[in-house]
Amino acid sequence: DGGITQSPKYLFRKEGQNVTLSCEQNLNHDAMYWYRQDPGQGLRLIYYSQIVNDFQKGDIAEGYSVSREKKESFPLTVTSAQKNPTAFYLCASSPRGKGQAEAFFGQGTRLTVV
Amino acid sequence: AQKVTQAQTEISVVEKEDVTLDCVYETRDTTYYLFWYKQPPSGELVFLIRRNSFDEQNEISGRYSWNFQKSTSSFNFTITASQVVDSAVYFCALNLIKAAGNKLTFGGGTRVLVKP
Numbered sequence: 001d002g003g004i005t006q007s008p009k010y011l012f013r014k015e016g017q018n019v020t021l022s023c024e025q026n027l028n029h030d031a032m033y034w035y036r037q038d039p040g041q042g043l044r045l046i047y048y049s050q051i052v053n054d055f056q057k058g059d060i061a062e063g064y065s066v067s068r069e070k071k072e073s074f075p076l077t078v079t080s081a082q083k084n085p086t087a088f089y090l091c092a093s094s095p096r097g098k099g100q101a102e103a104f105f106g107q108g109t110r111l112t113v114v
Numbered sequence: 115a116q117k118v119t120q121a122q123t124e125i126s127v128v129e130k131e132d133v134t135l136d137c138v139y140e141t142r143d144t145t146y147y148l149f150w151y152k153q154p155p156s157g158e159l160v161f162l163i164r165r166n167s168f169d170e171q172n173e174i175s176g177r178y179s180w181n182f183q184k185s186t187s188s189f190n191f192t193i194t195a196s197q198v199v200d201s202a203v204y205f206c207a208l209n210l211i212k213a214a215g216n217k218l219t220f221g222g223g224t225r226v227l228v229k230p
Contacts, residue, residue: 004158033217040123042205042220043159058217090159102149102161103218 002027006091006106012114013078013085021076021109023091030096032074033103036060037088046089049074050096078111086113116141116208120221128229133193135224137206140187145211148182148189149218153203162204165189166211196228 004025013019025032031050035043045058049068063082068074074093078085088110092103117140127133139148146167151159163175165182172181177197181190193200203225207218 035220040222042118042120042222043218044220045217048217088157090157092159102164103159104161105151105159108157 004091004093004104004106006089006109008109009107011109011111013111014114016080018077018079019111021078021089021091021111023074023076023106024072025074025091025093025104026072027093027104028071029093029104030071031094032068033092033094034058034064034066034074034076035090035092037090037108043090046076085111087111116143116146116210116219118206118208118219118221120204120206120224122224123222124225124227126227126229127196129198130195133196133200133226133228135191135193135204135206135226137189137191137221138187139189139206139208139221141208141210143210147209147211149207149209150180150189150191151205151207153205153223155202159205163191193226196226198228198230201226201228 007022033048034046037043044060046064047066049055055066055068065077088108090108091106094103095101119138148165150162153159170182177194179192203223205223206221209218
């Protein structure tokens, strides 16, 4: 079945560590996105990529990094510079350049700093 | 900058009651898309409906209907004859037509609890 797979579902990070969240899609979508969701709040855009080897910062990119080496994959690294990383992270994809197209979302990764 | 406001944080109803979710948006652009997404307990967001700024015709799709009023910048969503499976968090979102892709601006979400 086509869709978006995020792993792991739960992730625990110690203070000062970098962690990488995986996002893979088989929908043949050019564009991919990372959103952050805090309790009781909406989603905020961290990074997005419209095409392989290119990506742009979203509204809250500080403390995060991404890469887009393959069309299917858009991993997100939460670095030690992110001061409050505990949140629910959602990856999404959509056809490129089509503002009307709905985005497809993965099931999310819940990151907790311990 | 765009902004989407969902004033209702939580709504609780009994099964078979209708539920209306409010959404108010702000944008200086005249061309945009509005969306409603559902987030069940499993976590992923599921697309429900979309409306573009050119078309204020309100529609019904099954048990879902929406009321888009450009004059008041509102895009309300109604679930008719609610069911327990409708329990979820619902998000209203805005995307500019000139935007590349889906840089959606989301509201804070409304949690709907449907009791049997």
